[in-house]
Amino acid sequence: MSQGASAVAQKSGESLLFLTDDQIRKGIEAMFFAYRGFTADPDRILDEHGYGRAHHRAIHFIHRSPGTTVNNLLSILGVTKQSLNRVLRALVEDGLVEARIGHRDKRERHLYLTEAGAALEQKLSDAQRERMRAAYRAAGPVAVAGFRQVLEAMMDPEMRRHFDGLSDSSR
Amino acid sequence: MSQGASAVAQKSGESLLFLTDDQIRKGIEAMFFAYRGFTADPDRILDEHGYGRAHHRAIHFIHRSPGTTVNNLLSILGVTKQSLNRVLRALVEDGLVEARIGHRDKRERHLYLTEAGAALEQKLSDAQRERMRAAYRAAGPVAVAGFRQVLEAMMDPEMRRHFDGLSDSSR
DNA sequence: TTGGAAAGTCAACAAGGCTGACATAAGATC
DNA sequence: GATCTTATGTCAGCCTTGTTGACTTTCCAA
Numbered sequence A, B: 001m002s003q004g005a006s007a008v009a010q011k012s013g014e015s016l017l018f019l020t021d022d023q024i025r026k027g028i029e030a031m032f033f034a035y036r037g038f039t040a041d042p043d044r045i046l047d048e049h050g051y052g053r054a055h056h057r058a059i060h061f062i063h064r065s066p067g068t069t070v071n072n073l074l075s076i077l078g079v080t081k082q083s084l085n086r087v088l089r090a091l092v093e094d095g096l097v098e099a100r101i102g103h104r105d106k107r108e109r110h111l112y113l114t115e116a117g118a119a120l121e122q123k124l125s126d127a128q129r130e131r132m133r134a135a136y137r138a139a140g141p142v143a144v145a146g147f148r149q150v151l152e153a154m155m156d157p158e159m160r161r162h163f164d165g166l167s168d169s170s171r
Numbered sequence C: 001t002t003g004g005a006a007a008g009t010c011a012a013c014a015a016g017g018c019t020g021a022c023a024t025a026a027g028a029t030c
Numbered sequence D: 001g002a003t004c005t006t007a008t009g010t011c012a013g014c015c016t017t018g019t020t021g022a023c024t025t026t027c028c029a030a
Helices: A021-049 A053-064 A070-077 A081-093 A115-139 A141-154 A157-169 B021-049 B053-064 B070-077 B081-093 B115-139 B141-154 B157-169
Strands: A008-011 A014-017 A097-101 A109-113 B008-011 B014-017 B097-101 B109-113
Touching: A021 A053, A021 A115, A021 B021, A021 B053, A021 B115, A021 B141, A021 B157, A053 A070, A053 A081, A053 A097, A053 A109, A053 A115, A053 B021, A070 A081, A070 A109, A081 A097, A109 A115, A115 A141, A115 B021, A115 B141, A141 B021, A141 B115, A141 B141, A157 B021, B021 B053, B021 B115, B053 B070, B053 B081, B053 B097, B053 B109, B053 B115, B070 B081, B070 B109, B081 B097, B109 B115, B115 B141
Parallel strands: none
Antiparallel strands: A008 A014, A097 A109, B008 B014, B097 B109
């Protein structure tokens, strides 16, 4: 475990990190391998239902922000409307998502999960949370806090805004 | 920052984590948004060269384990040989990767980066390391250690083996 | 020596990105 | 009211990168 110490010197408020390229490379590889594990469980479930990761992302964020508009979802997911539309159409046709025309602005569609949609969301997030919970438990509370800090520092500012925005809306 | 403390109790060796589904969900979303940032910089460079993420992955791991066989690369990347072959063929044709027929076993191809390949690898990993380094610096050494611990705990056991394997071979 | 396993190639298909062009409806502005 | 802009949807077509299936070449072991 030569990387454990991370060659760190901390000194009176100012912290110096001596990070070799190799140590950073290990972090990059860890992200790569961990992301595979991160998506593995939902992927299996989605496959059984004939959906892909794109559907999962849509379902996740509709669940997270019920009544969100297509445009808002677009900017969160960072894809084109044509790409999202294909996915959304399938979910609406299959009765997992409901698109209600807006009251104030009738151009907008507000997206909601149906009961069936919420059930799939539950199934997917149960599987994903299970793994996250196990990882959190294995790594311990201090590690979890660090994990979150590094991830947040890694985001683009715009993504960071979306991320923070979701926090606020859920509390 | 209500999530900062993570509702943690630590007690004489045994640590109890009270993690709500919502807190775990935040972790899941952090992974999603952070991974986007993680790949953003290399993606831009790859695009200029007419390559995709698949090429990046191949280049990365060939650089990491020079002389690796196609089969070994296959199990690291977790794709089919047909899928990898397409990418590899492009890289060989463009003179970034050299595939040498094995001495002992002529069925095997041992993969090496050419000078041009190594140059692109450098460019890509410089960009990616830049962001990682910034994130590490922003989050601090303790956070970095935690980050790595959680990521490792999140991997599938098989991925974990590949991950550890790469460490050994580089030292 | 022969049959199976392993490495790699070719062909065809699917998911899910993308761009571009265009339609519709509705809010906003002049 | 006419016009501009915005939000959304749709069609067509392309690319990357995954997949499966069928095939060749090579090696090894019975």
